[in-house]
Amino acid sequence: MAYRKIREIGDPCLKKKCRQVEEFDERLHSLLDDMKETLRLANGVGLAAPQVGILKRAVVIALEDNKMLELVNPTIIKTEGSYVDTEGCLSVPGKAGEVERPKKTTVIAYDRNGKRFEYTGEDLYSRCLCHECDHLDGTLYVEKVIRFVDIED
Ligand code: NI
Numbered sequence: 147m148a149y150r151k152i153r154e155i156g157d158p159c160l161k162k163k164c165r166q167v168e169e170f171d172e173r174l175h176s177l178l179d180d181m182k183e184t185l186r187l188a189n190g191v192g193l194a195a196p197q198v199g200i201l202k203r204a205v206v207i208a209l210e211d212n213k214m215l216e217l218v219n220p221t222i223i224k225t226e227g228s229y230v231d232t233e234g235c236l237s238v239p240g241k242a243g244e245v246e247r248p249k250k251t252t253v254i255a256y257d258r259n260g261k262r263f264e265y266t267g268e269d270l271y272s273r274c275l276c277h278e279c280d281h282l283d284g285t286l287y288v289e290k291v292i293r294f295v296d297i298e299d
Pocket residue numbers: 234235236237277281
């Protein structure tokens with residue numbers, strides 16, 4: 147596992163629509179392993195492959211209890227409700243902003259071996275699913291922000 151440099155706003159990789167993953171091979175596995183390592187080291191909630199310069203539809207999300215969720219070719223199939231809260235992005239350092247997102251989001255995705263599964267996230271995880279799926283289509287939260295908020299770090 148290796149840390150991969152996180153691309154920041156202004157990098158063209160963050161504006162591209164990513165390709166579907168077709169080979170569930172070693173290369174995909176090491177990409178996912180590196181993304182998990184990178185997310186851990188960056189202390190983030192979610193990371194999408196284009197954020198490390200790879201234009202493939204792969205996402206990792208940090209769940210509770212140090213678990214990580216890997217989503218390959220995720221598609222949002224259902225959302226419920228909506229709410230506004232503050233979110234940030236590892237590719238937009240030093241900023242945070244209020245964004246409206248669904249309260250509950252269900253995706254269909256594949257695991258690293260190509261097995262299809264369904265996952266439903268609520269609140270923070272619903273927000274994160276939507277934020278990361280947006281990355282795969284070249285959209286950053288700053289394009290959806292209602293207003294930026296001050297952050298202390
Ligand atoms: Ni992000």
